[in-house]
Amino acid sequence: MGNRRFLSSLAAAGFALLSLGGIAQARDVQHELGTTNVPDEPKRIVVLEFSFIDSLAAVGVAPVGLTDDNKPERITEQYRAIIGNDFVSVGTRKSPSLEMIASLQPDLIIADKTRHSSAYKSLSAIAPTIVLDSLTGDYHSALEQAQVIGDAIGKSEEMKARVAAHTARFESVKANVANAKKEGRTFQFGVVSSRGLYLHAPHSYNGSLLMALGLPLSLSAEGAGVSYESAYVKTSLEQLSEINPGVLLLGRYSENTVTDQWKDEPLYKAVTAVKEEQVYYVSGHNWARLRGIVASELTFDELEAALAKVAEKTGK
């Protein structure tokens, strides 16, 4: 009897030691709003921005909960191929449901600085929360954030390797861009809907990605760091003709867009990109809403395809 008690207390002590070891391994993660103690290898992760899904997918980790803006198609097939479909939507990125998040009993929450800072306390009460600047961050900071996330979920080495592979891909695209540059065209990305054309300035996320690649952009870099809104410039046809991009890369956000409405207008036809048939429709969702390693590689694919067509047409 006494023996057994001794054994069981030994087991209990051993267990306590083990869990102590666990706590000792738990790491402090520095983020936008301070330092958070994150458990070792969190298993139930909830993410509140698309770029965080991207970072998890980059190292093959599936979240239990994510924000899909209540539009399942916003979690694209490229992500689903990696993270599967066994996640729960916790609502919109703008106002995620705290109740849904709590019900998932997460052990790590990754939130956005702009959108979720005001909910940081509530989120922290549910689970250890780290806050990163996804919405207003640029391409470079998206890669840094991926590493922070990799460290936080105990996949530092995997993430380092993934970022290295990504960087190699980035460099090859950059070489491609350098070739295209010789043709002397300026490029401009924007998203277009039935309500208007929004060009993405060099200090927007996508602008920073294209700038990093060395692509000559049509919009000037003035106004950088002014505000999130200033990165997305509502552009009238008259302004577009003044900016006069040589290649126009457009993401379509609705069926009938203003560029469709403009297509018979002489001024639109006089824009260099339109006149020389250098308007390419790309996935606005991948280019602008999604951010991070996986998403930017999708952007690379579409950009290289467009560059090839530009070269082909110019060669003729």
Next chain:
Amino acid sequence: MARASIKLLVLLGALLATAVLSLHVGGRADVGISQFFSLLSNSGERTLQELVMLDIRMPRTVVAILTGINLAIAGVILQAITRNALASPSILGINQGAALGMTLAVLLPSVFVVGVEAMAIIGALLAGTLTFGFSGGFRGSIRPLPLVLSGVAVGAFSFAMVRFTFTLDDEVARDVILWTTGDISGVRWHDTTALSLWAFGGILAAMLIAHKLNLLAMGEAAAQGVGADPRKTLLIGAVIAAGLTGVSVATAGPMAFVGLVVPHLCRIVVGADHRRLLPAAAVGGAVLLLFADGLSKLVVAPEEVPVGVIAALIGAPYFVYQALFSKELDL
């Protein structure tokens, strides 16, 4: 008579000057008023600059004129039928009701099948009816303070509903913000049709009831004394005002203060007789919006400030002045 024609000349001169301003400035620096004249003389192949003037600048200027006319006429009518100097489409919640109607039409197109323009007018009518109802307007007596308070309440409610859409989606939110600030940067000739029909019909109808509006202004009892049924005038006036506001909001978004400030200023210039006040306000409204349109393209060129913001920047200080010093308000 000489003084009246001087006033007319001043108004028309202001119209001409602001129209030139609105036509002259814009995204392209190489397009200006000279293209307007070369369009008139050039019958052959048109240059790109001339086409910008014809396809983009001119319809925008026309929309500014028509929106200004519509909102000013709506303001004059509302101030007459409510006998309240503070009445205007934005103060009575009618602008906001129209914006709510449009928002519903865009968010739930399958439920509200009548289309964006019609929903704007329906929203405007409904908001106006509610404001009148809450302030006791249907019982026959409209007192200024309850009317303004009801209008503020109806407007705040409508706008709260519109703002709710901000939480839904970034792109929807951006669109709604655009409508709710008043923006005419993307208009083309086809946007002018409904506006011009309403403007023409609105001026005509308002002129036809101008005499009755004069009688109403003396007080309902006096109006009844000379055999006019004030309720009929009130109803007709309200429908015209809501229609004019709705169609303007559907094209340009709600422009605050135009319908409030213009009737006041014109009353100072031409007096309270609606047979003169209505045409003067029509011109005045056009002038104010043309001026605002010109400024909206200049303030942060080459980008633009929505014209509604500029209109509010011009109108709001006058509203405050009016609220603080006016004797007519009698709050």
